[in-house]
Amino acid sequence: MDIGTISSRYAKALFSLAKDKEQESRVYDDMKMLADSFSMEPELRGALSNPIVSVPEKVKLLTAAGGIEVCELYTRFINLVLAHKRETLLPFIAYIYIHLYRKEKKITRVRFDTAVAVDDAVKSHLQDKLRKETGCTIEFSGHVEPELIGGFRLRIGNYRIDASYATQLRDIRTGLLENR
Numbered sequence: 001m002d003i004g005t006i007s008s009r010y011a012k013a014l015f016s017l018a019k020d021k022e023q024e025s026r027v028y029d030d031m032k033m034l035a036d037s038f039s040m041e042p043e044l045r046g047a048l049s050n051p052i053v054s055v056p057e058k059v060k061l062l063t064a065a066g067g068i069e070v071c072e073l074y075t076r077f078i079n080l081v082l083a084h085k086r087e088t089l090l091p092f093i094a095y096i097y098i099h100l101y102r103k104e105k106k107i108t109r110v111r112f113d114t115a116v117a118v119d120d121a122v123k124s125h126l127q128d129k130l131r132k133e134t135g136c137t138i139e140f141s142g143h144v145e146p147e148l149i150g151g152f153r154l155r156i157g158n159y160r161i162d163a164s165y166a167t168q169l170r171d172i173r174t175g176l177l178e179n180r
Contacts, residue, residue: 007089011096014077015104023073028101030066030074035094037065048087055082062090108136111155115148115164130156 018024038044047053047061062078063070081087102109110130112123127138134156145153150165 003089003092006086007092008096010081010086010089011093011100014073014093015097015100018073019104021073023071024101024104026071027074027077028098030070031094031097031101033067034062034065035091035098038091038094041065045088045091048090058082058087062087102139106136107139108134108157109139110141111153112140112142113145113148113153113164114142115144115146115150115152117144118142 014027015024018027044061044065048058053061059075059078059082062082063075066074066078078090081090081093086093101107108130110127112118112126123140123142127140130138148164148166149169151163151168152161153164154161
């Protein structure tokens with residue numbers, strides 16, 4: 001069996017159990033935090049694959065990586081994964097669980113990057129507009145990226161709209177250089 005199949009089975013089993021216990025959103029929060037921890041702390045993967053690090057220490061690491069107060073189902077799942085020596089699959093399991101949850105709950109992720117900070121009213125308006133257009137719950141994140149100069153970049157799922165001045169200026173420059 002490959003990594004994807006094994007990870008998928010663990011994630012689906014956890015999702016099914018969490019759903020039965022009506023804790024899927026709580027586990028979702030813990031799994032999102034775990035996935036973020038793997039992204040922000042690359043050393044976490046190394047610690048999990050290190051045979052010198054004891055199982056109790058790995059439990060502590062993964063509990064901390066899941067958030068301040070993880071649910072009991074998350075803790076039991078972590079212990080199960082460690083007991084079967086599948087800890088290296090946890091980043092994949094977390095990603096698959098997150099995907100299953102978003103699909104089930106019709107959640108669309110939106111990333112809105114601007115050159116300057118945007119006030120909450122604009123963000124709220126954009127969220128409401130996208131919610132009406134897609135019929136989905138919107139999970140919104142926004143970042144300030146001064147290198148955009150002006151305008152914005154919007155990413156909805158796999159779709160991207162780049163209306164930044166930096167891109168427009170680059171396109172004009174490329175066009176002028178090609179027409180020499």
